[in-house]
Amino acid sequence: MSKKKFLDQIESPRLNELSDLAEKCSYINPELYTKYEVKRGLRDINGRGVMAGLTEIGEVHSYIIDENETIPVPGRLRYRGIDINDLVNGFVSDNRYGFEETTYLLMFGKLPNRNELIEFQQMLGTFRELPGSFVRDIIMKAPSKNMMNVLARSVLSMYSYDEKADDNSVQNVVRQSLRMIAYFPLIAVYGYQAYDHYYNKNSLIIHSPKPELSTAENILHMLRPDSKYTELEATLLDLALVLHAEHGGGNNSTFTTHVVTSSGTDTYSAIAAALGSLKGFRHGGANIKVVQMFDDIKENIKDWKDEDEIFAYLEKILTKQAFDKSGLVYGIGHAVYSVSDPRAVIFKEYVEKLAKDKGLEDEFLLYSKVEEVAPQVIAHLRKMYKGVSANVDFYSGFVYRMLGIPEELYTPLFAISRIVGWSAHRIEEIVNNGKIIRPAYKSISKKQEYEELDNR
Incomplete structure (x- = not known):
């Protein structure tokens, strides 16, 4: 028996066993995040980021506070x-x-x-x-x-x-x-x-x-x-x-x-x-997923102008019955923006011009329909804390494909x-010259005594 075949026979079962152990010891009960008021993803329940720093470079704005109430506004x-x-x-x-x-x-x-x-x-x-x-x-x-x-x-x-x-x-x-x-x-x-x-x-x-x-x-x-x-x-x-x-x-x-x-x-x-x-x-890889998702949509939706058919298929995507079974409509929704992503709004106008130039107006209209219908489907199926809209990745992949990239x-x-x-x-x-960035993590592991090797 070759060395490679021998290693393959002993390695695979052992790796499976070690993977199970790693997964088991890494699991944290989601309820504990609520109990200890941990902001998962450094975001609160409304999607607002936990304040971690100050900057003069870029500003992302998506809501106003009126009488202590958060009101979503078009993104800036x-x-x-x-x-x-x-x-x-x-x-x-x-x-x-x-x-x-x-x-x-x-x-x-x-x-x-x-x-x-x-x-x-x-x-x-x-x-x-x-x-x-x-x-x-x-x-x-x-x-x-x-x-x-x-x-x-x-x-x-x-x-x-x-x-x-x-x-x-x-x-x-x-x-x-x-x-x-x-x-x-x-x-x-x-x-x-x-x-x-x-x-x-x-x-x-x-x-x-x-x-x-x-x-x-x-x-x-x-x-x-x-x-x-x-x-x-x-x-x-x-x-x-x-x-x-x-x-x-x-x-x-x-x-x-x-x-x-x-x-x-x-x-x-x-x-x-x-x-x-x-x-x-x-993060950056989302635009590839958008293009792949639309390839799947185009194969499975007969009438690209039928909103009911689009709605039904997006429901399948969201319920993990279609496309990559992730339950995500890629390019729809953003960590900050809810009413609109200003980048997508700007981009869409120019994308339409390129689509006409390339003879892809029907495909652009399909993108527009999905952009319109997807938030309705998400609102229908999911408990939402804020609105959702198309983000810049929704159109960027389409542009790159039209450019032959x-x-x-x-x-x-x-x-x-x-x-x-x-x-x-x-x-x-x-x-x-700030301090080294080091947020706190709370340990929830149970204390245990060290056991000698021969006694394990």
Whole structure:
């Protein structure tokens, strides 16, 4: 018998036994969270986050207090105090791409004037060049099926290429942050090209970035074999990057950035931790689930315009009879927003334009119908403490598919954008020199005596 076969025979039963033990000793009675007034997920029963810090970077607003009563209102999002609607209207009305301007605002606290913006765009353009041999040694020699892991591994590898990797002065962290903001599109796209070549056996095509192009334009240029794209396509991708760049200090990956930064660790370790958080399907990976859910809906609903048929199928999804049996309608609902997610509201208008341009109006209408019907189904089947509405992930995956972007890059696109917010929050944590973040956990284990090995 081979060593591998022997190990397989003894390993599987033992692992099952150990897994059962680990599960049994890890279970906590949910009633104890109520008894000890523990806010699970650091949120109260109404979904409001437990106050854990202060920030000047992003504000997420979804309710008002009137005579001690919480009243949900249409969601608002502000970057450095500027309403996201005003920011988007500003660069769209000027027929400009907005991600670089948004990056400057979030990182440095003010909108750049024309000369500052041009200079900043040029700076990012010159930074879009990975260290020598990095693509060959770090990306190509160890291709991965998951681009978030490629990003995390590459970020940690950057430590070895940085002579001042452990220098946490603001000036050095700004330098590191701007370089990573410039590097992320290259790492994600090149990581995908390596995966597509080695795993899917397709031709390996690597385009160098062009310094004169915007971040969104460069992504499409590097990703597509012919480097061609329309202005509308680049505009939609740029808008997606702007809307995902920041979302307050309490979202999981940004809070991770604060927590890890508070320990005094280096920039690359902090950002790698944030990437690990964003990878999860409850956070950055949600847009992939939305697209997969709609593939399932399109296969099982005959009349895409029939609200009753849509309602009935969404009921099956919510009762774990359909799709992935999770009981979730992905893209509907948010930890903070209840009446509306301002990012989804802004995005929807432009998504409709792209859908018409691509001849996918019927599919867009199906998305709109599900957006309308899903809250009704959820209200019908679930006890609700607050309303639900479509979040930005509801439409972002649809946009990426229309742009021909592979699913493997959906969450990395989120990271390409959110690295800006993470960087700003890391600097904020360093500047304010707070204590290491350490919330309390109450032990509920029963005391037991140590038993000698021979007596067990």
